Amino acid sequence: MNALLQPDATEADAASVAELRLHLHLRGAVQGVGFRPWCAQQALALGLNGWVRNDAAGLQCEVQGPAAALRVFTQRLRQSPPPLARIDALQQTPQTVRSDEAGFRILASDAGAALATGLPADAAPCADCLDELFDPADRRHRYAFINCTHCGPRFTITQRLPYDRPNTSLAGFPLCPACAREYRDPSDRRFHAQPVACPACGPQLALWQPDGTPIAGVDPLAEAARRLAAGQILAVKGVGGYHLVCDAR
Structure with a gap:
């Protein structure tokens, strides 16, 4: 009789690979902490489609893919978000599966509503940045304004929200080709890092x-x-x- 209460193995497998779509709305310290690149990196690693963007209240994300992969995504979201992040509220809403989407995108921020979010304080250089800072062979050797998605200035460089480079004091420093490659590379720890800079293109x-x-x-x-x-x-x-x-x- 107990066997009748257990889902059939074939049905369980089918449920785990069935396509689902979720809309996630996060509030808290979720801007300026590398959350958008974190979502993109996790989604790409798990084979999920969708998008992420900042909004006036925090961060919105839609992810679509097999149910098992979505469970892993949301579990990582709760248990191991970016180091500087703090999630105060997470709203999760099922959405209709889309067939016209491929890959995962970081969308332009939505600043249409009244602001209801904030930014974290500036963070001291992380261990990886310190390694580069004191490495004579690194192109950021002794560069005072070194940073990545996990460290560096946030609150004091931001002139307005949402947190995007044009809204910070880095707006007047166009990225050099090397920094632009890092900014666009999902595998790089400076992927979508708004204050990214180096001696060739940043403040001196x-x-x-x-x-x-x-x-x-x-x-x-x-x-x-x-x-x-x-x-x-x-x-x-x-x-x-x-x-x-x-x-x-």
Whole structure:
């Protein structure tokens, strides 16, 4: 009798491969944390179709594919989201399966409604970025503005939401070919990283006199260290303000 209560193996297999489609709406710290590239990478790895985009309230995502793959996607969403993310609410709604869609896309953000989301604080460089920062062979060696989808400035560079590069202070820095390749590559950890930059295309360190005159022809860090050793006081501009630096002795 117990056997009659168990689904037939063939029926169970068929249910696991049946095409389903889900609409997911996430609220919380879901913008500026690499959630869109995370969704794309997970969907591509699981063979799912669909799309993801930021909106005024958080993040929307639609995924379609075998039921078993959808279960894995939503399980990873809950258990291992991007490191900087925080999901406060997740609404899951079944949708009609589409036959006119192939692949997974990151769509343009929808900013049509009143804003009801926020951004995480700036994050210190991750271990991978620190490895590159101190690697003389890396093209970002000693680049002060190094970042990826898991670290770097967020709140202090954003001028308005949704969180997209044109809405940040990086808007005036077009990507070089190498950074553009990283930005477009789903397998790269800088895939769709909005602040991505390098010495060839991003912001640069500079040293200025008190009257605003730039000090040209010097390594800003080396010259700053020399002036500190000589007893001068420096104002160091970070992403969130200024720090006064001096030799306290």
